[in-house]
Amino acid sequence: xxxxxxxxxxxxxxxxxxxxxxxxxxxxxxxxxxxxxxxxxxxxxxxxxxxxxxxxxxxxxxxxxxxxxxxxxxxxxxxxxxxxxxxxxxxxxxxxxxxxxxxxxxxxxxxxxxxxxxxxxxxxxxxxxxxxxxxxxxxxxxxxxxxxxxxxxxxxxxxxxxxxxxxxxxxxxxxxxxxxxxxxxxxxxxxxxxxxxxxxxxxxxxxxxxxxxx
Numbered sequence: 001x002x003x004x005x006x007x008x009x010x011x012x013x014x015x016x017x018x019x020x021x022x023x024x025x026x027x028x029x030x031x032x033x034x035x036x037x038x039x040x041x042x043x044x045x046x047x048x049x050x051x052x053x054x055x056x057x058x059x060x061x062x063x064x065x066x067x068x069x070x071x072x073x074x075x076x077x078x079x080x081x082x083x084x085x086x087x088x089x090x091x092x093x094x095x096x097x098x099x100x101x102x103x104x105x106x107x108x109x110x111x112x113x114x115x116x117x118x119x120x121x122x123x124x125x126x127x128x129x130x131x132x133x134x135x136x137x138x139x140x141x142x143x144x145x146x147x148x149x150x151x152x153x154x155x156x157x158x159x160x161x162x163x164x165x166x167x168x169x170x171x172x173x174x175x176x177x178x179x180x181x182x183x184x185x186x187x188x189x190x191x192x193x194x195x196x197x198x199x200x201x202x203x204x205x206x207x208x209x210x211x212x213x214x
Contacts, residue, residue, distance in 0.1 A: 040160025
């Protein structure tokens with residue numbers, strides 16, 4: 001009877017986050033053009049928050065800011081790793097001091113408000129505000145919403161520069177386990193998904209290039 005009660009208690013217990021709110025996800029060597037332009041192997045950033053009984057990732061990536069489950073994000077990274085000769089490395093940077101509930105809510109509120117916003121590197125290239133947003137800008141602005149950090153020009157900061165600025169208030173980075181996973185589905189389905197992704201990148205790149213003319 002005690003074993004049954006224990007099992008019921010475990011199954012009915014609320015989910016607990018293993019990643020502290022406001023933690024940063026760091027991708028290294030995931031994008032050669034970004035590495036070349038910024039001079040750093042840190043090429044992408046994202047943030048993690050616990051809400052709705054699950055861990056969620058917020059990131060700015062072509063073509064827009066999105067929110068997805070951390071489990072799904074790790075699956076995507078696994079597929080990305082499987083398709084590359086030299087897969088990107090992924091690590092997590094936890095805050096050295098936990099954020100207060102008010103700080104967490106302010107950061108969540110800002111991150112949620114950006115979902116769907118167009119991805120753009122125009123702010124970084126031109127060193128001025130634009131209607132779009134890139135990964136380091138989203139991360140910097142979200143951190144700034146907590147009141148713990150301040151960035152004069154979040155739009156002009158690169159992923160590597162941001163990590164350098166906030167490192168002292170974070171623990172040492174730890175690797176995030178990602179299992180290399182082949183794409184699911186038939187050959188036709190995998191090919192369609194691949195070409196659809198290429199098309200999405202091309203559409204974003206064409207529109208982004210056009211915006212630089214104005």
